[in-house]
Amino acid sequence: MLQILFDALSLGSLYALGALGIALIFGVMRLVNFAHGDVIAFCVFALLWPSTDAMAIVFAGQLPWYLLVPFVLLCGAGLSVLCEVVVFRRFRQANPATMMIASFALGFVIRYFLLMLFSSRPKSISLLPELSQPVEILGARLPLLQLITIVATMVILIGLTLFLRQTRFGLEMRAAAENFSMARMLGVRANRVIMGAFALSGALAAAIALIFGAQTGTLDIQMGASIMLMAFIATVIGGLGSLGGAVLAGFLLGAASVIMQVMLPIDARPFRDAFVYGAVILVLLFRPQGLIAARGTKERV
Amino acid sequence: MGVAASLTNSTAAGAAAAERKPARFALARRTILTPVLLSLLLLAIALITVMTGSRPFNQTVIDVFVRVILVVGLYIFIGNSGVLSFGHIGFTCLGAYAAAWLTINPMMKRGSLPGLPEWLLATRLPYWQSAVLAALFAALAALIFGRVLMRLSGIAASIATFAMLAMINTIYSNWESVTGATSSVVGIPIVRMIWPYLIGAVVAIFIAWAHAISRSGLALRAARDEPTAAAASGIDIPRERLVAFVVSGAVMGLGGALMAHSIGVVTPDTFYLGLTFITLSMLVVGGMGSLSGGVVGVVLLSALIQALRWLEAGVSLGESTFALPKGVQEIALGVIMIVILALRPSGLMGNRELTLPRSSRNK
Numbered sequence: 001m002l003q004i005l006f007d008a009l010s011l012g013s014l015y016a017l018g019a020l021g022i023a024l025i026f027g028v029m030r031l032v033n034f035a036h037g038d039v040i041a042f043c044v045f046a047l048l049w050p051s052t053d054a055m056a057i058v059f060a061g062q063l064p065w066y067l068l069v070p071f072v073l074l075c076g077a078g079l080s081v082l083c084e085v086v087v088f089r090r091f092r093q094a095n096p097a098t099m100m101i102a103s104f105a106l107g108f109v110i111r112y113f114l115l116m117l118f119s120s121r122p123k124s125i126s127l128l129p130e131l132s133q134p135v136e137i138l139g140a141r142l143p144l145l146q147l148i149t150i151v152a153t154m155v156i157l158i159g160l161t162l163f164l165r166q167t168r169f170g171l172e173m174r175a176a177a178e179n180f181s182m183a184r185m186l187g188v189r190a191n192r193v194i195m196g197a198f199a200l201s202g203a204l205a206a207a208i209a210l211i212f213g214a215q216t217g218t219l220d221i222q223m224g225a226s227i228m229l230m231a232f233i234a235t236v237i238g239g240l241g242s243l244g245g246a247v248l249a250g251f252l253l254g255a256a257s258v259i260m261q262v263m264l265p266i267d268a269r270p271f272r273d274a275f276v277y278g279a280v281i282l283v284l285l286f287r288p289q290g291l292i293a294a295r296g297t298k299e300r301v
Numbered sequence: 302m303g304v305a306a307s308l309t310n311s312t313a314a315g316a317a318a319a320e321r322k323p324a325r326f327a328l329a330r331r332t333i334l335t336p337v338l339l340s341l342l343l344l345a346i347a348l349i350t351v352m353t354g355s356r357p358f359n360q361t362v363i364d365v366f367v368r369v370i371l372v373v374g375l376y377i378f379i380g381n382s383g384v385l386s387f388g389h390i391g392f393t394c395l396g397a398y399a400a401a402w403l404t405i406n407p408m409m410k411r412g413s414l415p416g417l418p419e420w421l422l423a424t425r426l427p428y429w430q431s432a433v434l435a436a437l438f439a440a441l442a443a444l445i446f447g448r449v450l451m452r453l454s455g456i457a458a459s460i461a462t463f464a465m466l467a468m469i470n471t472i473y474s475n476w477e478s479v480t481g482a483t484s485s486v487v488g489i490p491i492v493r494m495i496w497p498y499l500i501g502a503v504v505a506i507f508i509a510w511a512h513a514i515s516r517s518g519l520a521l522r523a524a525r526d527e528p529t530a531a532a533a534s535g536i537d538i539p540r541e542r543l544v545a546f547v548v549s550g551a552v553m554g555l556g557g558a559l560m561a562h563s564i565g566v567v568t569p570d571t572f573y574l575g576l577t578f579i580t581l582s583m584l585v586v587g588g589m590g591s592l593s594g595g596v597v598g599v600v601l602l603s604a605l606i607q608a609l610r611w612l613e614a615g616v617s618l619g620e621s622t623f624a625l626p627k628g629v630q631e632i633a634l635g636v637i638m639i640v641i642l643a644l645r646p647s648g649l650m651g652n653r654e655l656t657l658p659r660s661s662r663n664k
Contacts, residue, residue: 271475
C-alpha cells in the first residue's frame with residue numbers, strides 16, 4: 001500500500017515538474033511549448049561527450065553530484081533562454097497555433113541536432129548509482145531514488161512558491177501571468193520576465209532530466225516526449241496558466257496511472273493509458289477551464 | 302381579375318426577393334475557381350510524374366497526394382472552426398486499419414488477425430470500395446467522439462482531441478488479435494498507379510470546398526471569427542463543429558485507407574505524433590485559414606523535404622560529390638519552417654484563396 005503511494009508520488013512528481021515548466025511559459029506568453037520535451041532530452045545528453053558509438057562516453061556525468069546538478073540545471077536554463085532569444089521573441093504577436101507549430105519545429109531541430117551528435121540508439125549510463133539502493137521505511141522497501149525524487153520535488157515546489165511570493169521578480173512574473181499588457185504598462189519589463197520564465201522552465205526540465213536519467217539508466221532521444229505529453233495534459237487539466245493547478249493535476253495524473261495499473265483487471269492492463277486519457281476527457285467535459293481556473297485566461301467579450 | 306392581380310403581385314414579390322437574395326449558386330460560382338485551380342495544380346504534378354516515368358519519383362508524388370488528402374481533412378475542421386485538433390490522425394489510423402481488414406487476403410487474415418468477426422474475415426473487397434467504407438467508418442467514429450468533444454472549445458478541445466488520439470493509439474497498439482498490436486500488419490494490396498491517389502486528393506478538395514460554402518461551413522466560419530455574435534445570431538456552434546468534425550473525419554479516413562494502400566504495411570505508430578505534427582505543420586505553414594493554404598503547404602514542404610533528401614543522398618557537382626551530413630535534412634526543415642512562420646505568421650497564403658485576379662476584383 002505504501003509502495004503504491006510512493007510510486008504514485010514519484011511518477012506524479014515528474015509530471016508535476018514538467019507541467020510546471022509548461023505552465024510558467026504559458027502564463028507569460030500564451031505559448032504552449034512543445035520544445036520542452038526536447039529540452040529535457042538535451043539536458044540528459046549534456047552529460048555525455050558527443051559520439052555515435054553505442055557505448056556512452058560519460059563526460060560531465062562523472063562530476064561529483066554537487067557540481068553535476070548545477071551544471072545540468074544551467075544547461076537547461078541556458079538552452080531555454082537561447083530558444084527564447086533566437087526564436088520565440090519573433091513570435092510575440094503571432095496567434096497561438098503559429099507559436100505552437102514554431103515551438104514544435106524548434107523541438108524538431110533540437111532533437112535532430114542530438115541525433116546528429118549521438119545517433120538514435122539508446123545509451124545506458126549509470127547516473128549516481130548509489131541512489132538505487134533500497135531503503136526500508138515503515139515496512140516498505142523503496143529505492144532511495146524514489147524518496148529523493150519526492151523530496152527534491154517538494155523542495156523545488158516550496159522554493160518556487162517562495163520565489164514567486166516573496167521576491168520582486170516573482171511578483172512581476174505573477175503579475176505578467178495574470179495580465180501581461182497591464183503589467184507592462186505598470187513598469188514590468190517584458191523581456192526580463194519572459195526570459196526569467198524560460199530560464200526557470202529550462203531548469204525544471206533539467207531537474208526532470210536528472211531524475212529520469214537516474215531512474216531509467218538509459219538515455220534516448222525520444223525520452224522527453226512521453227513525459228512532455230503527460231505534463232502538457234496536466235497543464236490543461238490544472239487550468240492553463242495556473243501553476244498550482246498544474247502541480248495538482250500532475251500529481252493526480254501520476255496517481256491515476258499508478259492506481260489504474262494496480263486496480264484494473266489483468267486483461268485490461270495494457271490499455272491503462274487509454275483509461276487515463278478517457279479520464280482526461282471526462283475531467284475536461286466537466287471543467288473545461290481546468291481544475292483551478294487561472295484568472296486572466298477567461299475569454300472576454 | 303383578383304387572381305391575376307395576386308399573381309402579378311406574387312411575381313413582383315418574387316422578383317424583389319430575387320433582387321435582394323443573391324442568385325442560386327452565386328457563391329458556388331464565385332468560389333469554384335479555387336478547387337479547380339488546386340486540382341489542376343495536382344493534375345499537372347501527376348502528368349509530369351507519369352511523363353518522367355521514374356519509379357521512386359512516382360512513389361514520392363503518391364505520398365504528396367496522400368498528404369494532400371490528410372491536410373485538406375485537417376483544414377475542414379481546423380481551418381473552418383479555428384480549433385486546433387491533434388486528434389485527426391486517429392481517424393487516419395482507423396481508416397487505414399479498416400482498409401487493411403477489408404482488403405487483406407482472407408487466408409492471411411485468419412493467421413495474423415484471428416480476433417476479427419467472421420464476416421469480416423471472409424470479406425475481401427477491391428481497394429476503392431474499402432477506401433469508401435474506411436471513410437465511412439472513420440466518419441462514424443468522428444460522430445461518436447465528436448458528440449462528446451465538440452462541447453469543449455479552445456485549448457481544452459485541442460487537448461481532448463489529443464487524448465482521443467492517444468486512446469486510439471493505445472488501443473490499436475495493444476489489441477493483439479484484431480490489430481496485431483505494435484507489429485506491422487502486412488499483405489495490404491499495394492496500388493502503384495498514381496491516378497487513384499489523384500482522384501482521392503481532388504475529391505477531398507471538392508468536399509472541403511463544398512463544406513466551406515455550405516450553410517454549415519459559413520456558420521462555422523462566422524463562429525470562428527466572432528463566437529459571441531454568431532451564437533447570438535442563432536448559430537448552434539457545437540452542432541456546426543460536429544458537422545465539420547464528421548466531414549473531416551471521413552476525409553482523414555479516406556486518406557488513411559489510401560495511405561495503407563500506398564505503403565502496404567500499417568503499424569499504430571505510423572499514425573501517431575510524427576504524422577500529426579508533419580501534417581499540422583504543412584497546414585500552418587501554408588496558412589490554416591484557407592484551403593489553398595493547406596494544399597500549397599503540402600506541395601511546398603514536400604518538395605523541400607524531397608530536395609533536402611536528395612542533397613543528403615549526395616549530388617555530384619562536376620568531379621566532387623556534395624552531400625549533407627545525416628540529420629541536416631530535418632534540422633533544415635525545422636529552421637525553414639520557423640523562418641517562414643516568423644516572416645508570415647498567418648502562413649504563406651495568408652488567409653486568401655488561390656483564384657484568378659479577375660474574380661477577386663468583382664467582390
